[in-house]
Every structure is written in C-alpha cells, then in structure tokens.
Amino acid sequence: MASSSSYNPPCAACKFLRRKCIAGCIFSAYFPAEEPQKFANVHKIFGASNVGKLLKELLPHQREDAVNSLAYEAEARVRDPVYGCIGAISFLQSQADRLQKELDDANADLFRFNDIYTSN
C-alpha cells in the first residue's frame, strides 16, 4: 500500500546539488527535474549561488524570464566558450547591417525608377 505522505521529487537544481528540495526553494519553479541540463549549464557558467542571489533580488514575476535568459546565455557559453552568446549578437549585427545596405540600394533604385516613370 502506498504511503499517504506526499513525496516531492527534488527540482533539477537540488538534485544536482544533492540537497533536499525544501518548500520555497528558489530554483524549483524554474528548474524542473525533467530538464537537468538547463541547471547544469547555468551552474557551470554562473554558479548556483550567483543565480540564487540574482533571483532573490528580482520580483517573482521577473524570475522566469531571468532564468530563461540565463539558461540561453549559459548554453551558448557551453557551446562556444570564447564568444558565448556574443557570437549571436555579432551575427545579427552583421545581418542587420547587410540588410540595411541592401534596403538602401533597393530604395535608391526605386527612387530612380520613380523619376523615370514620372518624367515620361
């Protein structure tokens, strides 16, 4: 017969840190047990203590976005230890510069076409 006491499985953070996942654990809502790599990355790059401190300094409704952005940064840094997510910023900046130049050229062509069209 199953025990009537409820069992709370530890969140990914507490499992990783081999500690009891107590009620009110700052990590449990954002690091579910099914996503162990998310916490492992964040722990490796930022450190559990820094992440916990940062979360405690935020308002509760800001914490999910903060964890997701930290997880994105941590994953990027694990994949590319030299540039991390700055690689994505450089890529997007180059892409935006190239598109702006192509748009300027296209607008200049349109301006010329418009001149020819209206002068005929």
Added chain:
Amino acid sequence: MASSSSYNPPCAACKFLRRKCIAGCIFSAYFPAEEPQKFANVHKIFGASNVGKLLKELLPHQREDAVNSLAYEAEARVRDPVYGCIGAISFLQSQADRLQKELDDANADLFRFNDIYTSN
C-alpha cells in the same frame, strides 16, 4: 632613496580579491588595474573562480576575446538583471526581421516597376 626591487601593482582581479598578484596570474593580462569595474562586473555575474577555470581551459590566444565577451555579458546583466544581453539579441532579431520585410516589399515594388518599364 627608492628601493631597487621592482614593484608590480596588482591587477584589478587581485586587488578586488585582496590577494597578491603573482607572476603568471591568469587574470593580470586581461583585467588591468585601471579598469576595476570590468572585473567587478565579471566577478558579480560569473564568479572569479568560474572565470579563472574557463580561461585556463582556453588556449592563450583565445583568452582576450573570451574576457571581452564575458565582460560585455556581465555589464549587460548588471544593467538589466532580467534579460542581460538577451535584450540586445531580441532587439537585433526584431530589427533584422523588420529590415527583411522592408527589403522584400522594396524588391516587390522594383519587380513591378521593372515589369511596367520593360512592357512600355
């Protein structure tokens, strides 16, 4: 009379961590004493130990780029604790999407102009 022994002022990291800056200090080449905020930010967000570990795992010629990208990420996270540099990624992604749409529209207009021009 000045002493003949040379005095090496500690790098920003060793000064911050209140320790002697020994020859071969992993931080000294990348965290000069004149830029204390650069190390303070990196320490606050990533932790000195994580940064030292990451630098030691890289080849010497990769370390400057790594420190600069870490410093950029750390400064962004200090300024915006919720989104950090992911805010810049979202902004650039929206900008690239908007430019791509404007370019597609301009190219469609050019195509129409070209059709009219060549059919006359």
